[in-house]
Amino acid sequence: MAGPRASVAAHEVLAVIFQVRQQRLSVLLWRRARPPYEGAWVLPGGRLGATEGLDESIRRQLAQKVDVRDLTHLEQLETRGDPERHPADRTLATSYLGLVPADTDPATPEDTAWHPAPDPPPMGFDHAAIMRAGRRRLRAKLSYTNIGFALAPREFTMSELSGYYRAALGHDVAATNLRRVLLRRGQIEETGESVPSGRSGGRPAALFRFRARELEITDAFAVLRPPSRE
Amino acid sequence: MAGPRASVAAHEVLAVIFQVRQQRLSVLLWRRARPPYEGAWVLPGGRLGATEGLDESIRRQLAQKVDVRDLTHLEQLETRGDPERHPADRTLATSYLGLVPADTDPATPEDTAWHPAPDPPPMGFDHAAIMRAGRRRLRAKLSYTNIGFALAPREFTMSELSGYYRAALGHDVAATNLRRVLLRRGQIEETGESVPSGRSGGRPAALFRFRARELEITDAFAVLRPPSRE
């Protein structure tokens, strides 16, 4: 009753790294140097080392592409294992979602570049589908977690923040509503300082910061709560 | 700059199968027949076949433990790859969350049994942690999706349904509130029929069914919506 012959497959880790650059959600891609898909854009990553954990491995691979200290968030996304996803050898891939805050410009090697996430170049393997899964995950978590902290710099104005949300969500976000929602949830707070606004005048904008810099799930999100406790 | 020697690791798939049995959330476990962890309870699953996809593999493995037709939901959960998670060989594991509706009693082999999920027996490997991840996922999705359809039989009364939710969530759920929430969301509808209630009288309960039997995400869950379209 044993199934098909058990396989011993290669395993790779990949990362979907997003950053908002010039008002657009961008993804870090790497130009592949060898066949198959030589010259195509792919997600950064590589083979799992013999003694590495998965998290450990993706951090090591990324260290060759971006300054890992700029990574404000990293979480596992999904694992793909279709026998045909890699034309040559059988290779499973575990992907991660990573975020870089909007103000930093990490040094990247020559074979690596940022591309617009809504309209990426043709990508090798099944990496385009993995990137879409990353976008979906990011969009969903912007609603019910404080994950915005990972897209925004340490301090920001509300109009800047709404710009990051707009880029990531793909639709307009009213700064006034965003402010209320995040303040009520206790995700952000005023720093007390303010900065002059745009080139042609305008009221100076107050600076805000996220209170936490780790992922937290919004309470209100859990519906069907336990009955009121007394 | 090449990392550690690339590994070619074994890969297994595991499933966290939940069912509400006698008002309690239960998990299907399997008594392991060989070392390591011989005799310990583990999650059902096994080695990935050489030509199988991951989804395909977990369905094949499960077919040996439960009638797969009883599975109303199955989704990928997470992948673990700590080098120490398997004492002998390096083995990665991709886990799935599966659900069986409350009224069925699938035939299971002798080495397989249902155990209370809140208070499981000692389990081998890292399977206890995987099971907890499955519970967290289930609890979260009960809030913002229609995943209840996979826990409940085709037709049910509201007090039965609130029992399934209570077991899965681990706290009381008011039947009257649950009814309103699910009706407003359009997740459930009345069948028109009703059944006599408990042993000692009482108003007969209306029967309900879920309108969809596939996972759908509740709209209201996405906060920070696009501005009103006209």
Place this chain on the structure above:
DNA sequence: ACCAGTTTTCGCCTGTAAGGCTAAAACCGT
């Protein structure tokens, strides 16, 4: 110094969803 233009911020209002509570409805057995 004042005014027009700009951007941010505040306040008021609306709609909708969650959830508590009570009364009514609909049955059973005696």
Place this chain on the structure above:
DNA sequence: ACGGTTTTAGCCTTACAGGCGAAAACTGGT
């Protein structure tokens, strides 16, 4: 018919999302 039991419907409160307009706070030009 009446008390016990369970389900269902209605009413109310609270909380959050989001629209809109007015006020605040600045810049630059006249």
